[in-house]
Amino acid sequence: MSEHRTDSSTPAATSATTSTQPLADRGSNRSQRPGSATFVEFVTSGWGDRPPSQAQRGDAADFTAARRSALSAQFPGQRLVVPAGTYKTRSNDTDYRFRPHSAFAHLTGLGSEQEPDAVLVLHPVEDGRGDDGSGHHAVLYMRPLAGRDTDEFFSDSRYGEFWVGARPTLEDMETTTGITTRHVDDLRDALAKDVGPDGVQVLVVPGADETIEAVVDEIRATEAAGERDDVLAEALSELRLVKDAHEIEQMRRAVDVTVDGFEKVVRELPRAQRHARGERVVEGTFVGHARQEGNTVGYETIAAAGEHATTLHWIDNDGVVRAGELLLLDAGVEIDSLYTADVTRTLPVDGTFTEVQRRVYQAVLDAADAAFAVAVPGARFRDVHAAAMEVIAQRLDEWGLLPVSAAESLDPEAQYHRRWMVHGTSHHLGIDVHDCALARAEMYLDAVLEPGMVFTIEPGLYFKSDDLLVPQEYRGIGVRIEDDVLVTADGNENLSAALPRDPDAVEAWMRGLLGS
Structure with a gap:
């Protein structure tokens, strides 16, 4: 290795301290772009006619x-x-x-x-x-x-x-x-x-x-x-609270492409288990799919395995993926029109839920189903969350985890059950993953549901590994089930229903994809 001098009397050091070139201009120091008159004349001549325009009126x-x-x-x-x-x-x-x-x-x-x-x-x-x-x-x-x-x-x-x-x-x-x-x-x-x-x-x-x-x-x-x-x-x-026909079509397309991405992830779970950062295998599989089939992902993918699933916005995605644990995958494809899906499934890595995992999963699924039941025209947006919370509180009460009854916990001044689900149950969805975020409360949280509204339903339960208020068997388990919901004239439609939600159906779906 040649000797490198740092004496302040060297020309390089003197230049570094006396240069009058503004910092903002120094990015061009690497440039060797030609600029002679001869070059300019040459580079701007000798080009053929441009092809005829292919522009057409957009479907939007x-x-x-x-x-x-x-x-x-x-x-x-x-x-x-x-x-x-x-x-x-x-x-x-x-x-x-x-x-x-x-x-x-x-x-x-x-x-x-x-x-x-x-x-x-x-x-x-x-x-x-x-x-x-x-x-x-x-x-x-x-x-x-x-x-x-x-x-x-x-x-x-x-x-x-x-x-x-x-x-x-x-x-x-x-x-x-x-x-x-x-x-x-x-x-x-x-x-x-x-x-x-x-x-x-x-x-x-x-x-x-x-x-x-x-x-x-x-x-x-x-x-x-x-x-x-x-x-x-x-x-x-x-203006985006109620989607028009074109927007609903875009949402369907975004969800369909997202479903395909989840299937690709399941097929890659064996490889993820062999990799030191298996969560990155999961993330990379989905992100690659989103770039191939859409514009990109609609938000940073959450690929949370094991204990990481109890961190709501886990996007480091640098952990291992182990058999016997759960993988919480929260991901959505943003298609070229920028409309995005937002779907979560919690999957047993080896394709089969344990008894405790299934117990927690079923509680979350029941909460989601309760929310679906009230997500209909005439109800208020806040009713969707309330319905899910009734189930969550009741189930935690049955398991002996609440210091009070479910009814007492549901009091706005109590909310003990929210220790294990601190996030909300729903948010509007569309051209942004958290769409309509600047809407007034009376137009959002307190609004009466109308046909054309699209939002998520995503209850969850999260038991951290160091939570001393829950039995050992629950610790380290995080479950969220999230679907994209369209309010219709006579009820609602689960746009992401193609992804199984029932635990038996999830296991059968995974067996089919894994060939096991």
Whole structure:
């Protein structure tokens, strides 16, 4: 090994302490991109004609128009700014894969990795003269495909065709979305038009894109602006509480692909048991499936074996998978439209429940069934949780684990049973795994259930290995059963029913997949 000097008098050390190059510019020090006039002329010439456009109207376009119209009715005369968002830094100069803001995706139908730095604006017009008779005209502002005679074509790692492939043209995007599309360079002037104390008010979705928020803040000068932005975010969230036909179709597709992923995981359980980090085998199997068949996973996969199943959001997934223990798999595929499933099954690693495991599992299943029974039109969202908790409290009482009766424990001021299930039973599901999260309590927790609502039912019981208030036989057992539920006109539908829930059915299903 050659000697490495660290004396401060060396040229390298002197350079490091006296450089005037800003830190922000130093990422380019590694670059050896050509830039001579000769190269530029050569690289921008000699290209054949582009193939004809293959853009077609998206299957969501008719539905997104209705969604925008419903939003328009709540904000007459106001300009609504809904950014797609931008890339988020993972580390140094590398970014996470782009995912558009959920409100942007919901109103445009653009999913997958579309369309970084784009902005949807609903411009107010005379009531009834806008899109589909609404009070707004929607315009999508984006950076389109650049010509091959431009520097962007070969030198821009964010937008350049050499780097990220051919981007859609303005015409392509307008065809796909059914929304008037303009160059993003026109955005600032469009946002500022007719803005003033007695003119148009501008609202922007908070937290979606800091750069766009800064532009809007410069344009408007009112102390109440931030409060109005929150109202817009709230409305966009509540707009998704009841799913339309297209959204329900997307949810069915996401769940179906997720079911396939669970089957792949079961087939890989023998390999997981042989690996030092078998939980990673489980996670990798499901994540690989999600990337092959969808966009990605809808949230970080929980692959929790043994004691790890008692940690509600266990995502380290670095543990062993042992025969005789349970595997709690909480996972969902997010398809290209960004709609995601959210399903949990707790499986005996070797395909057969022990007596105690089955006892705990059956209690959780009974709680889930009780929740299903009340998840019908006319009931309140909070009733779903209450029904599950009655079963959980009763079963814990029967096992002698509560210091009081089940009825006493269910008192809001007691809640002893919640020691072993501290989470809620349900949450809305859709384009976000915890969809509609900014909705008001009266529209969510206290809401009357309606056909078209989609949410989870996911009771559980979790007995940690060091819990001295439970008998030894229960310690280290964690069970959760989670299904995705659609409220229908006459009851509900379990969208994830293709995955067995009954313990006998689970064992038979696993035997079939494992060939045992």
